[in-house]
Amino acid sequence: MSIPKEPRQQMITMMYLVLTALLALNVSAEVLNAFKLVHEGIRNTNTALDTKNDAIMDAFAQQMASDPERAREYFERAQQAQQITREFYDYIEAVKEEVIEASGGVNDAGEIRNIGHVDAPTRVMVNQRRGFEVKDRIEEIIQDYLALVFSDEDRQILQTQIPLNTEFNPDETDQPDWVTYNFRKVPVIAAVTILTKFQSDAKQTESLLLENLISQIGASTFRFDRLSAKIIAPSSYVLAGSQYSADIFVSATSETQDPTVYIGELDMDIVERDTFGNFLETTQNPIKGSYDTLPVVAGMGKLNVPAQRVGVQQYSGAVRVQQPGGTGYLYFPFEGQYQVAEGGVVVSPTKMNVMYIGVENPLAISVVGFPSDRVRASISQGTLAGSDGDFRARVNTPGTATVNVSAEMDDGSTQTMGSQEFRVRRIPTPQAKIAGEAGGNMPAARFRAQRGIIAELESFEFDVRFEIVGFEMIYAAARQDVITERANGPQFNQRMLGFMERARPGDMFYFDNIRARGPDGNTVRLPGITFRLI
Template identity: 40%
Template sequence: MSIPKEPRQLMINLMYLVLTALLALNVSAEILQAFTLVNKGIGNTNTILSEKNNQIVTGIQGKADEGEDPRAKEISADAANIQKVTADFYTYVEYVKDSLINYTGGLIEDKHHKGEMKLKGESDTERPTTLLINKKMASELKGKIEEVRIEYVKLLQKWNGEGKVSQLTLNIDEEQAKARHLSWEEFNFYKVPTVAAVTILTKIQNDAKSAESTVLEHMASQIDAAKIKFDRMTAMVTAPTSYVKRGNEYTADIFIAASSEQAQIDVYLGSFTSAVEKDEFGVFKEIESADIPLNNPQKVDVAGGMGKIKEIASSTRQFQGVISLPDPIKPGMFKFYPFEFGYETFEVGEAVVSPTAMNVLYIGVDNPVKISVPGYTSDKVNASGCGIQKVKGEEYVARPSAPGIDKINVTVNTGDGTKSHSAEFRVRRIPDPYPYCGTSKGGTMRIGEFKQVNSITAKNPDFVFDINYSVSGFEMVYAPARGGNVVSDVSNTKNFSSLMDDIKKKAKPGDTIVFPRISVKMPDGTTRQLSLSFKLIG
């Protein structure tokens, strides 16, 4: 049994449960009179519920007439239909009550309460059993209850109210009946006095009215559900920057911002997916989806209807994210509102130390360069020369193409014009790497390691950049220590040839291995010729 919300309804339900429990123990005049009182109380509650439900339907119709929510007319039609379903069911149960009253002798004047009528056969337990159980009228009633409940459930499901289904008071609860090995019909009407049976039927009417109220209230809540109701107004000031050079112009926008604490928003940061788009005015489009349109989304704390970001500022920072709002009309769907912003930091009074004798750039690699102008943000600074390209903020890479002397030119937009500065750099080719056979780069090599090596490599652990050098070919000369024939062969890859593999098998301590020509392709496009030799040791 669902728990009603109204105190009056709750009190009547409790009295009903107590009386039905006492009924199993004794059928006294006092209990019969109590059933009569409860029946009247439930009847009065039914009248109140009918008035309440009529008011809800009138309110829904008013919203439909306003025409602001396109769904209101459909909701209004459904509300009128469910009222008819309830009214037809209420009339049917009234017919069952009338049939029962007539079958048990009708109504007679109550001698103890002048001007009132009472059931002639109020204590009769045989005739109600005959009519409701033996003649199957209770079974027909059970079927009607199930049919009407299905109609209520359909409407709740249609208007996103699946969570309200458990609140429907009109249902067939067979748990207690099964516990006593009885059917629902027997549990409620077998050997039950007429007055109790009538009260049970009135209670079923009450359950229908209460369930109708649950459905109508939910449908009414769905009108304008998609509208966000703002409950807070705040003055806001936004400015392109809060750091302004003396004499420059400062600008700011001042406006009223509306927010909603009731709106269940979530804020996420990440990187935009392809679902995020802007319109022709450069404004982000609203997105309706079940999935967050971000790569690696991270949730942000929300307080007072606003997302809160707090972190220690470091270098340049760019944010992309979305505000998520559940779609009240489509369960499982969300409306996403993309945004992006960022900041960059600067140091106040920081000393700048530049090694003027080491201003060297190398050809073929990305030379990292940091460019800043104190007092100006990085978006006001531009650089050119030495193949320089901006990465982000103050970070650049230079890619010079020819050896010699070159310059990086820096221009800053001061607001009143531009200022320029240049820095001179020496451009050099990358130094030759060292050729390696295994771990040896010349001198000696253990015979066991030599027999395991299958290729020649090149690297330069002393160079400032980590570079992948490519060996494109080499020549190998084998000179036996005991005066045997000198053998040589050429490989056009970094790997040993089959003849070289045979040499490895025959080689012995004391033999000399020479690589007079090793071709290495460099990142700057050139090919360097290197050499290597060593004596094999045990």
């Protein structure tokens, strides 16, 4: 006979159906929502790029008003660049609409109905080869953009800077080509985000080209449109009792003609200094060997390097500015240095930025300028043991815990150096498993060979053991009454082993009320698991 339709059995059946549905999903809601956020961010970037490019075109208009003969050729090429971007943007927008329509379209609010749909991008972009058309179009407009650059040198530089590309390395993936790699079996929201990124890359390429063209409009003298006060100090790291010094002056920059800033080793056979030790400008590129090019904002190069080594770090380079009239370039060499020091207080959890109840949480604690044997630490709850910078914290109450750090001074006194607050959590609930599986179909022979249930913590930073203290087995054989048996501990009892021995393919086993004891002594209830013998 069939399984009785009692409320408990109906609940178990529903749990099985839900579990089967969840196992079929291959994209999480969190990932899809993350793609929505990225997509919105790229759209905001596109808006910002439009504003920037419009500002550059306004500067072109001013140049046309003041000196049309000199500015006209550059202005016309800038208009061509905008036309290339506009046509490409509209083309990609049509491709996006085609993918969205194939997935079910949008709702009344204008939002994509099925953001997780993976068949539509594959069908449109791969099977119908729209992705290959997009790839060809990208490669085409890259050449169109580069053709608008006047000098070979600038063209080579722009070619290394533009974000648009269709590079594909088959050694890094099992996908056969660029289109399949980007669009096969990806959710609709991911495909739309990728296409929106292409639009953004085109706008960024347009921006780079417009900046290059506006900078080429020659003049009889250098032109600057921004004055600002600047402070240059030999060092921003000052010890107590020493003196801080700096040079304060007015700097002139241009928003319409950005310089090019290189970071690299200077060729001392080219560079020269004046009687005050300052570098003189030169018409030769003074960079020796390889170099890096800095991003430029409002006429100023932005240097950002990771502070990885403690001590004084030196760097050098040159600023390249086009000479008036567009006849060549002037290079302005420079040298600089900065000092890297350890942070004032470092409290670093060696697992993650959280402490767990019931386990030892290792911490590495140090204070700059003090040897590890003079560093002291305490905690607001639980215990903190250790020495020489290596500590182990045990906490007992969910919420927060504060680690307070102090150092022993030369006179023997103790001075507070800082503190760090940590989140305190219980160890996550483990997953019940049989034969390494958390439910689903299992060969009958393999199932009969098992002797108990284990509790496993997946993707957890600590090596933590949970002990199964009890569970229920519900055996539902075809055309037979349901049988329930309880066990204490992790092992199957003799009755359970008997059910398993006579079970046949198609029979169902439900495990419920699974309880496990953690290292903190607390007993937690684990989600039930279901197996169907095959």
